[in-house]
Amino acid sequence: MQMKLHWTYRTPKGTEAIFESEEMSVEKALLVAEDMEKTGRIKHLQFIDNQDSTWKRKDLNKYIEGIQTEPHNVIIYFDGGFDRKTKTSGLGCAIYFDQNGKSYRLRKNATVDELNTNNEAEYAALHLALQEVEFLGVHHLPITCIGDSQVVINQLKDEWPCYEEELLKWMERIENKLNELGLQPDYRVISRKRNREADHLATQALNNIEIMSTMEIDSE
Structure with a gap:
């Protein structure tokens, strides 16, 4: 929080x-x-x-x-990429959290074949991150979700309308997961340069490089 x-x-x-x-x-x-x-x-x-x-x-x-003994101060960075030639999407997320007086970073990416647009990939990347948050045991806490897609962030904040049926389905999945876990999201949009960690993970997924790691980091 x-x-x-x-x-x-x-x-x-x-x-x-x-x-x-x-x-x-x-x-x-x-x-x-x-x-x-x-x-x-x-x-x-x-x-x-x-x-x-x-x-x-x-x-x-x-x-x-x-x-203190549970993961908290959770910050999610997410990004999705879509290759039009191969119709393949790369999803990436970096999750920062504190637990037992220490700070950690979890990195995760995934390759998906059934998506059709970059915006879908962005939504799917956030959903992937929320699944990882669930695996960590995070619940009933505020979380911060950060991405470089103005479309996704502003639609989730109800500041931009969403008319695409597939994106509406992703919004519903994300809202259902948040409600299921009792999480209160704070959505923030940043530049692609500042989101390069999640962007790099998504690119690695498109290049068939699988990443899944959790490590302790310097809290400073």
Whole structure:
């Protein structure tokens, strides 16, 4: 789960200003808040999640205690590629998560023959990632889903209409999986350059190079 800090800063002479931080993990938010409060100039400090819900510090500490042994802080990068000549799709996803105080990265790709467009491949790549999230045992948590397809991201956010029957079927599959697992998605679109890890995995799938790996990474 990602949090923002919202607080009022007061100078020694009594001038006040309101600030809001960027999004960060719950653990980081608690550390930053504790350090800020040591200055004695912070008032009305609030913890706000990405659903705009406000949390108390004690509830956040209970939340952290409850999820430490389970995968959490899940971030998915996904990408799909479609070869028109061979009618083959390559799916790729990189999943980052924390568990037991450590950070991990899971990489997975797959080759699929029954798709017909690049947009279908993009949807299928996200569905592949959600299946891997399910295998990890992730449930009833916020997750972040990041891709470079404006079509897929904006349709899933209900900001763009979807008229294609096949894409509607993929949207339904993804929404059903999210509901089944109790996951609250935060969809974000980024450039292809910033999504190069998932893009590379999709390209490897098109070249018949199978990837499936999980490794511990430096949390910094």
